[in-house]
């Protein structure tokens with residue numbers, strides 16, 4: 156009896172724990188068998204290669220870190236030729252989710268059509284936290300209409316058995332409004348949250364400690380914010396949620412599940428200790444066994460009575 | 462002694478372990494020598510390689526959540542029984558490491574990155590010429606010490622120049638200097654390089670260097686004039702240490718690519734040929 160079983164709309168998970176895009180790779184198979192994870196999510200890829208942002212790209216902050224990688228990636232074609240086979244070779248029945256991003260609505264669709272021709276992909280996590288070149292460079296993810304348009308077009312391109320996940324940015328006034336737009340467009344599920352914009356300055360020289368001046372804050376520091384966003388979106392829409400933001404223990408996972416998550420992703424905690432994620436899976440299993448719980452029964456069961 | 466080194470640039474085998482601190486000594490100023498048990502390590506580190514380290518206990522208390530990342534430290538020495546790191550306290554991560562005591566537990570993974578010594582043909586070539594030159598600044602001493610030890614074992618003649626800001630930044634070498642003149646010669650280590658290189662023009666097979674970036678840039682420029690091959694151990698802020706996060710980027714020289722391309726210190730380095738790096742960045 157597997158008490159950890161859960162699912163998004165179309166992907167069944169043997170346990171609710173997957174990885175956050177950009178914080179994981181096949182390299183972790185050196186530390187543990189990555190088939191023990193509920194699913195694997197790749198780093199965001201774009202149509203053309205991206206060299207990324209000037210250094211420094213990282214800085215540690217209290218209980219967190221700021222990154223400004225700039226979506227460095229080898230581009231769609233090289234990814235499919237070199238990296239995708241590395242994943243499919245290692246993964247057996249563990250679902251593989253590909254994260255991608257585009258600079259226009261049409262480009263999102265183009266990437267999806269190309270990926271549709273590849274083998275071994277269970278679903279897509281669409282990163283909309285990137286500038287829309289046709290809308291004055293404003294991020295898709297902050298504009299409900301842009302999100303709606305991207306999702307609608309993608310829905311036409313992606314085969315019905317594959318999961319279409321839209322990943323939301325928390326850097327908006329009302330995340331529930333964006334979530335609704337994605338659901339109206341026809342997405343299967345939502346992933347949240349991406350990093351919060353943050354900054355750190357060298358107090359002696361006055362220089363920002365991130366090359367581009369600012370970056371995305373992640374890690375345990377952002378968990379309460381992430382948890383509230385997940386709770387808010389879970390109240391507003393009726394699709395499964397893949398939750399992330401600061402998770403580093405199995406207790407954190409349970410908090411997100413109560414708040415409305417069907418599955419969770421571990422990001423920065425992979426850098427806090429490469430074994431964190433496998434410890435989370437094992438600890439979570441011990442917890443549900445000892446307490447005779449089923450993860451599925453806990454989803455969205457936050458107790459608001461007083 | 463026969464050379465047994467064989468390491469390729471794309472080495473990817475590493476392990477995670479939790480090891481006990483044998484000793485942690487304040488050398489001078491902000492410098493510490495942290496020695497940990499190494500009997501259980503399956504992999505032998507090569508000079509230039511590093512480990513990602515993080516205290517699990519400090520003073521026998523479990524370390525909190527405040528600092529989250531592992532810190533990269535070069536191998537200073539390795540004996541089979543023990544692994545030593547020489548470190549300089551510059552922020553709270555290195556401060557925490559400096560307060561560990563005997564018996565505390567350190568989480569480590571590695572050895573990571575490439576090495577100063579690439580393969581047998583490389584070392585054979587080193588032996589043909591008379592000497593290698595090691596140049597370090599401040600904590601840049603750490604990775605060069607393990608290299609120095611291996612060069613001695615391999616019977617490769619070398620000369621070590623080391624510079625620091627003050628006497629607190631100085632360690633044993635063939636030539637030492639300080640910015641403030643408090644010990645050794647006064648001035649930057651790079652001030653004497655022109656003369657040193659000219660005097661040994663036909664003998665120098667390889668220049669190895671680790672130190673602050675402005676110093677390394679200067680060393681590269683001078684060595685280039687003489688046509689000496691250079692290897693630098695570079696530093697960038699790291700998160701994963703294994704090529705996943707793409708955080709530890711250094712810019713690639715324009716002569717190797719037409720656009721703004723980056724190399725990852727943890728995976729493509731930390732050792733780079735001087736000509737691979739864009740020193741203007």
Ligand SMILES: Cc1cc2nc3c(=O)[nH]c(=O)nc-3n(C[C@H](O)[C@H](O)[C@H](O)COP(=O)(O)OP(=O)(O)OC[C@H]3O[C@@H](n4cnc5c(N)ncnc54)[C@H](O)[C@@H]3O)c2cc1C
Nearest residue numbers: 532533534535547548549552553554555603696697698731
């Ligand atoms: C491959 C490699 C090998 C290393 N080997 C050694 C070694 O053997 N001994 C040793 O003492 N140190 C070594 N370092 C440097 C060491 O990792 C850093 O000093 C340490 O990570 C600083 O962490 P912290 O938490 O103390 O400082 P933080 O609180 O993270 O930073 C304090 C200040 O220093 C700056 N800073 C921190 N890290 C770096 C960096 N890597 N480059 C530039 N600026 C930085 C920050 O921007 C900040 O202003 C090595 C680094 C690398 C990449």
Ligand SMILES: Cc1cc2nc3c(=O)[nH]c(=O)nc-3n(C[C@H](O)[C@H](O)[C@H](O)COP(=O)(O)O)c2cc1C
Nearest residue numbers: 175176177199222282348349373374400401422423
């Ligand atoms: C180094 C780094 C790189 C990231 N790269 C991506 C990316 O390529 N695509 C993406 O959608 N999110 C990316 N993220 C965001 C994470 O997937 C995640 O949403 C965020 O970090 C919050 O989770 P965490 O606190 O567990 O890290 C990145 C985060 C970090 C720290």
Ligand code: FES
Nearest residue numbers: 702704707709727
């Ligand atoms: S530290 Fe993550 S890629 Fe180098």
